[in-house]
Amino acid sequence: MHRSGELYGQFETMDQQRESASLGMWVFLVTEVLFFGGMFMTYTLNRSTYPDVFGEASRSINLTLGAVNTVVLIGSSLTMAMAVWAAQVGKTRLVTFFLIATLILGTVFLGIKGVEYHEKFVEHHVPGLDFNFELGASPATNAHAQLFFSLYFAMTGLHALHMIIGAGLLLWLIKESLRGRFTASYNTPVENVGLYWHFVDIVWIFLFPLLYLIDRH
Amino acid sequence: MAVENGLPREHYLNATYGIRSWLLTTDHKRIAMLYLASVTFFFFIGGTFASMIRIHLLTPNGYLVSPETYNKLFTMHGVAMIFFFLIPSIPAVLGNFLIPLMIGAKDLAFPKINLLSWYIYVVGGCFVLYSFSTGGLDTGWTFYTPLSSVYSNSAVTPAVIGIFINGFSSILTGLNFIVTIHTMRAPGMTWFRLPLFVWAHYATSIIFILGTPVIAITLLLVGLERMFHLGFFNPALGGDPILFQHLFWFYSHPAVYIMILPAMGVISEIIPTFARKPIFGYSFIAGSSIAIAVIGFFVWAHHMFLTGESVYAALTFSLLSYLVAIPSAVKVFNWTSTLYKGSISFDTPMLYALGFIGLFLIGGLTGLFLACLGLDIHIHDTYFVVAHFHYIMVGGAVMGYVGGLHYWWPKITGRLYPEFLARIAAVTLFIGFNLTFFPQFILGYMGMPRRYSSYPPEFQALNVMSTAGASILALGYLLPMVYLIWSMRYGQVAGRNPWPATGLEWQTDSPPLTENFDVTPEVTWEAYDFANRPDLGLDVPGAPVHAHGDD
């Protein structure tokens, strides 16, 4: 197992290694754009087909929690960017601090998500688990509202899965950072995990208005 | 390099021993061999289903299997062949093996991810095999909803899980290739000195990256719909089956370019070597590969002309489908021009390449028939479509794969295959192929629908001809499997550059060292520059002064 900061055998120079790692992460993020994109496509069609029911369903999810989560997640992007900065200027202890802050904020996000999901479960808004949008709803309304909630859980669920993976990556980074591995001359893993983390933030930046803010007037 | 019995003493095959050294390898060449074994396995699986289909279709009311089972046969044939053979074959076997060698690198950018890619393929394959053996799959490889997501009683869920997982194998391979080609080229190996095989794989990798995630999410949604009775694609619950088709074909059309571009790359390598001439129009062939990859993303709804999609959409997709044929035509013109006034030898790889050009031409042109809206109304979902895509996939992609295996076999194994027997096999394959699939154009034009287990009696003669052809085709595949394996032990030792050819890979030992090159090469010559390569020992017009005078 190679320690961070060593030149891997297939590369000629550290520069080539760093360039490859960075390009690799960006190319991977492209696949993620298209991956989430398929669900955004499904959402787009369904919302344009059932605008009223989607508006009603959107009003039934917790805007406060969603907005708080948006602030928390963007905040975690800030701390992640600061972690990269700290490494670039050689402040090794600060790197660990910011990585831990990012992890904490990410965990808060997931916790709030859990509260939201529980709320939905209690209200019978979870498709497949005794779904019933509201008392007296027609079968058509129920079916269309179930489409909204299917998308809600699929999209935020996939997003949350990506956050959990991100949290795992952060744990690994924190472990390495505690050993003082990230310096001004070597901080590629922090940068690349940062790219991933910011991407997950961007997905949420679009999910928030599309799911929570369809029709709040 | 020290040589024993003509073979180098140490090379990638014997550098380390034991099953662990193979299953935990990070050497791109060994990983390519792992893929060779697994794609060949799935080729047999797909081929078995194909044989059963053709036998069943010998009689109008085929009594080999029930209609329900017949649905499973063509579905599993398609799934096995497309996802587990055609898509990985050339990139994961030949691409993995050759790209680092061709660009002068020691390995790909991410060797461990390369190995992971193979394991992901195997896991995906296991899920699909599980599906095949526990009820099979009857939805068509196209998984149209709501049959696949609601009504089918076959093992859909494990199959979509398997294909979903397999998609990540493709994605990681594409990612590896793109990064490698950008960052790991040897000094002097500029973009426009790259072999066209590398350009072809770069273009293919763009499609891997942009397209595969879409089928992944689509199949995930189908799986979720099936498991939790959601309604994305189910009209009874307000969903839209056409949305599924849009999402499915957004990937699956570019997927066909994933299957053909690498084969075109192989042809672009074989033709210059056996015409002893630089390729005609290098930059046009390179550019056309990228053009096919890009334009190929704009044409998907030509698979949906008869679904009730809007006429304006149909017109747009039809026009764009005609446009995407242009870069392919450019390639055919350039290959042909390369042959013109070349010094042609009909070695086996060249036979496959020439066969490719002819069969791809027919397959490609019949694609234009299908892209024509008025005509498609009549020939959609008939055997005309089946013949069209088999001309491209088998007459094109598989011939490219088999031709490429032959061409680089000396590099991969250090030994030559038996030339006479190989030529016989190539001709057998060509004859068998045409006998199998040309009748299907006629059948389709006459109205025989695809995916039907029975047909009107007047179509029997052509069906019998097709099945007869299939048996000859099978022989054409079995022969190479036998003699290629034979040659690994008994074949004549090949030496570094048996053809000879101009690429960097031919400057390494056959088989190469694990680390490919003793010293990182420095490239100072253009691609396919036969005239300026005295080291090849060729008598080419315009070459620098030759000891015995020149023409």
Add this chain to the structure above:
Amino acid sequence: MSEHHIVSPKIYLSIFAALMVCTALTVYAATVDLNQYFRGLNVIVALAIATLKASLVVLFFMHGKYSPKRTQLIIVCSVFWLAIMLFMTMSDYVSRAWL
């Protein structure tokens, strides 16, 4: 080719502040009926603000502004391809009514 440009914490904090303002703005905009002025204006505004926020994250947090041209091309291409999928698929549905 390595990216050595160090973005200062000041810039990060200003971007964060801008992102907070945009978030508040988008929540507020959802409470106002903009559709009365122009059909679909609410969703257009929401997406415009989201796009602005995403752009700030890409340009500054992800160092997109300071990245090599190749990286910028990759970013643009990913958005472009997503747009192809969305636009061309929706054009089928939207234009069905035209005939």
